[in-house]
Amino acid sequence: MRWLILYARSRQVPTSAAAVALVALAVWALNGPGPVDLGIAVLVLTANVAAASVGLGGQDAALDRTAAIRWMPRRAAHVLLAGAVAGAALLAVQAAGAKLAPAALVVRDSAGLVGLAALGAVLCGAQFAWTLPIGWLAFSLLVPVPPGIAGEVGGWVIISPATTAATATAWALLATGTVLYATAGPRR
Helix, strand or coil, X not given: CHHHHHHHHHCCHHHHHHHHHHHHHHHHHHCCCCCCCXXXXXXHHHHHHHHHHHHHXXXXXXXXXXXXXXXXXXXXXXHHHHHHHHHHHHHHHHHCCCCCCCHHHHHHHHHHHHHHHHHHHHHHCHHHCCHHHHHHHHXXXXXXXXXXXXXXXXXXXCCCCCCHHHHHHHHHHHHHHHHHXXXXXXXX
16 A cells, blocks of 8 residues: 555546646636636646646656566556546536536547547657647637538547547557556656
């Protein structure tokens, strides 16, 4: 159990958890009557994933690479748990009465966004892992979604979860990001 506490502290999990809780509390407190724009719900999910992405790298990359423990399962579990917590925080706010987004969209988007964050850690380093989820969200919200499969893939984060191409894109991003991060770790 001691290694888990040390791992969580080295990955800034308490700080990330506090940030996720503050975002959830702010959304709950600022929620007005009636349904919220879908973009706000996705923005909250992205903020949660960005807060969790800071922990995708340790304090010392050389120490992480030379440690006598197997990092692959720990890294994969870290990514999957970060996505679960990001989505669960938004679902908890919805359970408290806020009407934000369908549960299927929350699950799909938290999975895809955390996969993007893991991919960002591999490509850009843990300190910049947040750039891919935030960049994709900005692209999806600011650029009009073209019709067809290309639009469904590019705008997966704001398209209905009933769309097959959008859902497949999110799950492919989760699988790719998790596998690459688990095997390679964050970039130095």
